[in-house]
Amino acid sequence: MNGGADLGGMMGFGPIVPEENEPNFHADWEARVMGMVVALGAAGQWNLDQSRFARESLPPAEYISDSYYEIWLKAATKLMLERGMITEGELANGHAITDPVPVKRTLWSTDVPSALAKGGPVDRPAETQPAFAPGDRVHTINIHPDSHTRLPRYARDKLGVIERVHGHHVFPDTNARGEGEQPTWLYKVSFEACTLWGERAAPGDKVTLDLWEPYLKGLK
Amino acid sequence: MHDHADHSHMTDIEARVRALETVLTEKGYIDPEAVDAIIQTYETEIGPRNGAHVVAKAWSDPAFRSWLEKDATAAIHSLGFMSRQGEHMQAVFNGPGQHHLVVCTLCSCYPWSVLGLPPVWYKSPPFRSRAVIDPGGVLADFGLTLPDGTAITVHDSTAEMRYLVIPERPKGTEGWSEGELAKLVNRDSMIGTALADAP
Numbered sequence: 366m367n368g369g370a371d372l373g374g375m376m377g378f379g380p381i382v383p384e385e386n387e388p389n390f391h392a393d394w395e396a397r398v399m400g401m402v403v404a405l406g407a408a409g410q411w412n413l414d415q416s417r418f419a420r421e422s423l424p425p426a427e428y429i430s431d432s433y434y435e436i437w438l439k440a441a442t443k444l445m446l447e448r449g450m451i452t453e454g455e456l457a458n459g460h461a462i463t464d465p466v467p468v469k470r471t472l473w474s475t476d477v478p479s480a481l482a483k484g485g486p487v488d489r490p491a492e493t494q495p496a497f498a499p500g501d502r503v504h505t506i507n508i509h510p511d512s513h514t515r516l517p518r519y520a521r522d523k524l525g526v527i528e529r530v531h532g533h534h535v536f537p538d539t540n541a542r543g544e545g546e547q548p549t550w551l552y553k554v555s556f557e558a559c560t561l562w563g564e565r566a567a568p569g570d571k572v573t574l575d576l577w578e579p580y581l582k583g584l585k
Numbered sequence: 586m587h588d589h590a591d592h593s594h595m596t597d598i599e600a601r602v603r604a605l606e607t608v609l610t611e612k613g614y615i616d617p618e619a620v621d622a623i624i625q626t627y628e629t630e631i632g633p634r635n636g637a638h639v640v641a642k643a644w645s646d647p648a649f650r651s652w653l654e655k656d657a658t659a660a661i662h663s664l665g666f667m668s669r670q671g672e673h674m675q676a677v678f679n680g681p682g683q684h685h686l687v688v689c690t691l692c693s694c695y696p697w698s699v700l701g702l703p704p705v706w707y708k709s710p711p712f713r714s715r716a717v718i719d720p721g722g723v724l725a726d727f728g729l730t731l732p733d734g735t736a737i738t739v740h741d742s743t744a745e746m747r748y749l750v751i752p753e754r755p756k757g758t759e760g761w762s763e764g765e766l767a768k769l770v771n772r773d774s775m776i777g778t779a780l781a782d783a784p
Contacts (some may be wrong), residue, residue, distance in 0.1 A: 373690030373741065374718045378711040381726040383773075387704045389628055391709050394602040399627070399702070400620035401606060401667070408614055413745075417692055433693070433708045438602065451608055459604035461611035472617035481626060484698075485690050486672040487745045515743045517690055519717065531673070531746055551744055553675075558739075569736035577745035 367518060369428030370421035374519040374562070395434040407467030407480065411444050413487075415540035415562050418513040419444050454515050458495055489548035491533035496578055497552060501527045503581040505554075513541030516580045520572075523560055524584070528573060529553040551577040586681075632701035634751060635666045637770035639699060641763040642772020643676070644754040654678070657749065661699065667768070671747055677740060678751045679777075684735050685750045686777035688716035689742040696747035700772060707776065717741055727778040750774065752781040 390396040402416075411419075419440035421428070428436060445451045446465065455462050472480055497503060507522040508514060515537045534551040555573045558566035595603070609615045619638035639661055643650045652660040657674040661667070674696065677685040689695065690713050695703040706712050716723050720737045724730070731737070740748045752774040758766060761784075 372710055372714040374716075375714040376769060377780065378709075378714050379724060381709070381711045381715070383706050383727065383778075384704070389702050390624075391705075392599070394599045396624045397602050397606055399618060400623040401609065401615055403623050404615045404619050405609075420692065424622060428662070429710055437599070438605070442605065450614065451605075451612070455608045456604055459607050461608050465612035465614065468614060471613055472619045473616050474622045475625065477619050477622040479704065481623070481631075481668045484667070484669040484672045488673065504680050507697070516692060516740065517743065519690075520741075529675075530676075531744065534673075535721055537744075553746075553748070555738075565718075567721060567737070570720065571736070571738040572741060573738060574741045575746050577744075 368421045369425030398434045404472045407472035418541045439581040487535040488532045495550040497527045502584040525554040525556040528555045608723040616656045633772035636775045638697035641767035668698040687748040694742035750777040
């Protein structure tokens, strides 16, 4: 969606201010939110793309001004409320009132090392051949869905070149809508910076994006 | 900050997070000790030292470097760095006239398995908005000026592929061991906002 998260090429945010010896967390609550959100993944009530959509569909003014873990907190809360896992009353009271909904599993502390090591690979077996090969010229499609996509606004309707075939990966657009993983080919696509940004770009500069086959059309 | 009579020492967000954790624990959705263990892992085990190990090995072992070029996922996993946000990896190599910079304009994709959790600036609108359209200006914010004629390739992480920049090996390090070399590899040099340290 064209939400607050799609930031590539926006202007006016000012300089980047790195922090010397930055800690992983700036407050205990940030650490708890990170740990809780990772742990909640095991419950299997949403997938990665649904959780990304929950974050990016926050109102743009909130998305841009909230701190990072505040966005995580709001999105996780929204996902759990939507699924009836928790209620507004429980959040206000700070205690459980209703029975829990059945979840896939609870991540226990003893399982943390193996769960983190396993991660969540998204490559899936392929029954088709990739439509494109390195060196092929492609044209990105022009879409503006209300739902989730990983084709950023600045790279729509642009000419690029296939640089690499990454593999056969879960397609975020359908996965976020609950329409299944519908895995498809994923490519690294290279764009001349001047194709994206015009004369302001330095000659020779490039931007690469990892784009799924449905985002691309071939050129003769 | 709001002051509440019953927990005036807590900010509003601290109170919200605490309430949520209590509810989730009481409902059996999470184990607070698992949350502790996750936090502890990223505070003590998974961080940029992992990536520095990969880079130092790439600098000193040509066979490993070429494996990294062909299949970074397998090469990096062979060193034991195979956790969340590092399931699918690609390494990109700086060299004379070519510099690489990694960003995620859509969220905060970052190779946790080799760099740990990302810094605030990486996740912030100033970096995410500008890295793709003005990479030279971004590098200038970090105090990095590249030699004239250096082309910059910006890798916008739009899929689950995670990028690790292999900076150029600093001059004057001939004969150094992997362990010594790894000390010259700072986190930002593996994102592309810095170079490796000079010896």
